[in-house]
Amino acid sequence: MPTKATYSVLLPTYNERDNIAIVVWLLAKTFTARAIEFEIVIIDDNSQDNTQGVVRQLQQLYGEDRIVLKCRPGKLGLGTAYVHGLRHARGDYVIIMDADLSHHPKYIPEFIRHQQETGCDIVTGTRYKLQGGVCGWNFKRKLVSRGANFLAQTLLNPGVSDLTGSFRLYRKSVLEKVIAGVNSKGYAFQMEIIVRARAQGYSVGEVPIVFVDRLYGVSKLGGAEITQYIKGLLWLFVTT
Amino acid sequence: MLRIYRFAGGLLGLIAVWVAALRSDLQPDQYLAVLLAPVFFLALFGLYSVTSLIYGVVTFRTVPEEATALRQDIADARKDLQAHNIS
Numbered sequence: 001m002p003t004k005a006t007y008s009v010l011l012p013t014y015n016e017r018d019n020i021a022i023v024v025w026l027l028a029k030t031f032t033a034r035a036i037e038f039e040i041v042i043i044d045d046n047s048q049d050n051t052q053g054v055v056r057q058l059q060q061l062y063g064e065d066r067i068v069l070k071c072r073p074g075k076l077g078l079g080t081a082y083v084h085g086l087r088h089a090r091g092d093y094v095i096i097m098d099a100d101l102s103h104h105p106k107y108i109p110e111f112i113r114h115q116q117e118t119g120c121d122i123v124t125g126t127r128y129k130l131q132g133g134v135c136g137w138n139f140k141r142k143l144v145s146r147g148a149n150f151l152a153q154t155l156l157n158p159g160v161s162d163l164t165g166s167f168r169l170y171r172k173s174v175l176e177k178v179i180a181g182v183n184s185k186g187y188a189f190q191m192e193i194i195v196r197a198r199a200q201g202y203s204v205g206e207v208p209i210v211f212v213d214r215l216y217g218v219s220k221l222g223g224a225e226i227t228q229y230i231k232g233l234l235w236l237f238v239t240t
Numbered sequence: 241m242l243r244i245y246r247f248a249g250g251l252l253g254l255i256a257v258w259v260a261a262l263r264s265d266l267q268p269d270q271y272l273a274v275l276l277a278p279v280f281f282l283a284l285f286g287l288y289s290v291t292s293l294i295y296g297v298v299t300f301r302t303v304p305e306e307a308t309a310l311r312q313d314i315a316d317a318r319k320d321l322q323a324h325n326i327s
Binding site: 142 | 244289304307314320324325326327
């Protein structure tokens with residue numbers, strides 16, 4: 001897909017030493033194969049496992065114009081990590097995704113193509129529709145996910161099938177404007193961005209993705225996350 | 241208009257219709273039916289929700305090939321990274 005646009009990938013990291021090099025390698029491979037201009041902005045919240053050391057090695061390999069490292073003094077939250085990354089991103093479009101290999105860079109060309117074809121402001125990956133799906137989820141996890149999404153659909157009628165997904169492409173100017181008004185934490189944060197973006201008149205497209213739950217390690221979904229989500233959902237119901 | 245206002249407006253509208261129906265000229269069994277109508281619709285919605293949920297979970301697409309493909313990609317990446325001396 002011929003494009004002159006530049007794409008900035010924002011990767012907030014905390015202790016992702018095992019995965020970060022692989023993610024960057026896959027991203028570079030995906031973009032280079034299609035001659036797409038890109039940069040990867042890594043926002044590290046003072047990882048204790050030498051994530052930053054690995055990133056510096058990657059900078060040697062790919063160049064500091066391709067791999068940008070922004071360090072923060074501690075775990076300051078996802079929202080502020082995006083804001084911080086946005087300040088240093090040079091691209092016309094911004095891609096956000098998880099750095100733990102649950103989101104595969106191979107889907108990014110699909111995001112780009114969909115955005116080019118429809119001209120929409122945001123493209124979000126969906127696990128629930130079309131060819132989307134998951135890998136590594138048991139019945140209970142699927143039930144929680146569907147339940148959360150059903151609740152969100154009923155209360156917010158958001159116009160997208162997957163509201164809590166975090167694999168997205170944004171027009172940079174749109175994300176900057178929308179994120180300024182977002183307050184939620186956790187899963188509700190991703191929801192709030194979409195709901196507020198639509199309320200402000202921006203268009204959202206969807207592309208199927210497959211989410212591979214951590215091949216290594218355990219993803220966190222406890223009572224605390226669920227309570228936080230429901231609170232965030234109700235707050236959005238009342239304020240948008 | 242905020243979602244909550246639209247919701248409250250709609251809800252008030254429905255309540256007004258319901259009260260008007262109750263106050264109109266109804267036979268005793270019709271009156272009971274109108275009185276219980278909200279409960280009936282709530283139960284219907286509950287049933288729809290549960291069915292929707294179960295259907296959603298059962299048809300939730302699982303793609304084991306993706307894990308296999310990812311493992312292969314990780315192996316390729318590791319090999320190339322090691323060749324460039326990246327741990």
